[in-house]
Amino acid sequence: MRVRDFKPEDMERVLEIEHESFKDPYPRSLLEHIHNLHPDGFMIAEINDEIVGYIIGVMRWGGTGHVLAVAVSPPYRRRGVGKSLMVNMMDRLQRKGASRIRIEVRASNTVAQSFYQKLNFRQRRIVPSYYSDGEAAILMQYTFSD
Structure with missing residues (x-):
């Protein structure tokens, strides 16, 4: 497996994965x-030259990285x-100055919550009606040790 930066020609496959993965997928625009x-916050995972996953992470205010x-x-x-993908993005965001990383996950998506907990993310709070269908999100955060 190889993790690399996204290229515009990867967009069609990313959109396919987006639609396979989310109830409310992000639009192309x-x-x-x-x-x-x-541009440096968008990475792709490939296996045998096939795009099999992606991640988007950006720096926010106050030293916070945000996995979108x-x-x-x-x-x-x-x-x-x-x-x-997560380990690569966490490393990239830390190099850009992040002292913590946050991510929102559907309250009903216990599989994803467990995945992030295994990476030492902790639940911080519930965000009511976060998603367009009214479902709450769990805000999870990883804090880098000093």
């Missing part, structure tokens, strides 16, 4: 906008792809 603003999305194509889940 938003993904393109994020990439234009934060991480998704892995269903046939490649539970094979270390998501972990590799």
Whole structure:
């Protein structure tokens, strides 16, 4: 497996994974906008030259990194792809000055919550009606030790 920076020609496959993975997928225009603003915050995972996952992470105010999305194509889940993407993004955000990283996850998505907990993310608070369908999000945070 290889993790690399996103290239514009990767967009079609990223959109496929986005739609396979989320109830409320990001539209192409938003993904393109994020990439234009934060080109170094968009990474791809490949296996045998096939894109199997992606991650988007950006720096926010006050030394906070924010993972906006991480998704892995269903046939490649539970094979270390998501972990590799997260570890690479966490390292990149730390090098950019992050002292902590946050991510929001659907309250009903206990599989994702468990995944992030294994990476030492901790639940911080519930954000009511975070998603367009009214579901709450769990805000999870990882804090780098000094």
